[in-house]
Amino acid sequence: MTDTAAQLPAIDGPVTHTHIGGQAVLDGIMMRGKYNWAVAVRTPDGAIHAEEHDLVSGAAHRAWMRWPIVRGCVALVETLSLAMQAFAVSASLAGETEEEQLTSKEVSITMLLGAVLAIAFFIVLPAVITNVVMGVFGGGTAASNPFTWSIIDGLLRVAAFFGYIWAIGRMGDIQRVFAYHGAEHKTIHAYEHNLPLEPDVIQRYDTLHVRCGTSFLLMVMMVAIIVFALVPVRGIAHALGVTNTIGVTLIAITARLLLLPLVAGLAYEITVKWAGNHTENPFVRVFLWPGMQLQRMTTAEPTDEMIEVAVAAMEPIIAREQREESGVSAAVATAGQEPEVVVAQESPGLSPEPAADALEAPIT
16 A cells, blocks of 8 residues: 555545535536535636536425425426536537537527437337337237236336447547546545545545436336336226227327326435435345446546546535535524524525425436
């Protein structure tokens, strides 16, 4: 062991679970905390551009948005919204020339097309192929044999997901995003272990994380197989007077789209709320093993320069929360009582969500 290694702190100490999540973007990383979110991007000239914004959540003032399952839908919508904003920032900085940089309109169009393609590739296409498979082997339709139909449909969706991850992973730009993904995970690991956010410390951690959005998506697909199998497609088709295969398939597809919020909410409770807070539980480790292994396809070992970007995105989050908590402590000492809700305002009329019940974001 070298003298340098001997001086580094141990990385296997006690874990302090955090709500902080984030995601990799083009040549950068976004981090989200209780009160704000920040994005840091490595610009073409080698500098790091970092900016932070107040986090505004509807759950701060609406108790029903913090109900189990519902809070998962809210967290997912907010995460997707922040993802678009962070991607817009990174896309505007990543290119060396104005022609290579994307405008906000171009980012919005890209996101919209991505959503349409995701529905087509992961919902419509598996349903169509399932009809073909069931027809060839005489298995019936989504109405006559809904359970078998849903199982085949779900397995095809998982296969499509793995195939998609494998295919985009061959692209050089995506491989770089995957490396930033690994930097994000490593940095959060170090923070959860209360260690200095320095490259030589952070690099000693694994690129896998239990709250990763990749694991969350796999859990969504597993939960979807069960939920969709319980949909009474036959009864719905009969009530609507639909008997042809195409009509029944459209009913099944529509039901899947309508039930996506429920599926996402259930997956959130399992992956983020339960597993994310019991990472040392042996059963949890076994239960989440498939999702953790899938992350080996979506993360890569980052460079020290990428770690620096992750730290630049993390530091504003930590600093803001320390300021808010210091203010709360001072207020408590003065008033002599515990506050029920912590609300901070940097922008008029915009309040971050309560620290007492912050929604946790999947680490994407």
